[in-house]
Amino acid sequence: MGFEGLLGNHRLKDNLRASLSRGRSAHFYLISGAEGSGKHTLARLLSAALMCSGADAPCLRCEACRKVMNNVHPDIITVADPEKKRVPVDLVRQARADIYTKPNEGKKKIYLFPQELGLEGQNALLKILEEPPQYGVFLLLTDNPERLLPTVRSRCVELALRPLENSLLRQELRRQFPDIEEETLTAVCQRSGGYLGQAIAAVSGASEIPQQTVDFVNAFAARDVLALVSVLVGMEKSKRDVLLPLLEQWVSILEEALASRSGGTALSPSAQKLSTARSSADLLSAIREIQKCIQYAQGNVSPAAICGYLQWALR
């Protein structure tokens, strides 16, 4: 079976297969790539390969492989806190202490870090990086490998995921969404940058839009200043990691609307609505103002101040 479950990325898969078949696995893997590039898929397949007792690992048929693929293997530990943006440092310390307890049944004990590691977390990890037990494996997943300390990054085998070729992406989307229209398919492929996860989210995720975004789109399309103020006032007490994704989503809908005014296809009903209601100049100016606010939010300006600014800037 091998790594066929991961699309594209042939060189990476060949190298990995070759090193594993020679019995050369690493203790630290850095799986890097943009959102939707297949980091979780690769982490799962690599974990299966490291635990596999069959031939051509991961065989995906032996008991160990099946446990990994069903997410029930007792020797795979996910180190993350879904409430936080980064892995809390005490969880890294717990993993560091736990690694010296031998695996239950697996050949390896694998720690999966699906979230970004802060500086403190990386420093805590460095102590294991120096001298891991022979069965210990760490899989770090990241969108931004350059944010890691050089001392951490240099000790990892980096598996960098690449975008898929357009023809492959089209073929896979066609397989998963047999009813998709040709025009939509083309637009999704263009906008997803070659990342399957992003393309799937664009096709299937249009219905999962948060209420604030729905309200923003309606208010901005209708030039309803009071409604706009009311959305933004409601967001003033939001945490930064709630506010940022919302603003990023607004920018991407506005960009889609703008692209559609210059002849592109608006995929989402929100973008369609905006593209008919507002001029290109209006859309562009809103994009610039919101992008400015995204930078403010990243630079620690309070959500209340940002929402206050937008009430004035978007009217």
Ligand SMILES: [Zn+2]
């Ligand atoms: Zn197997």
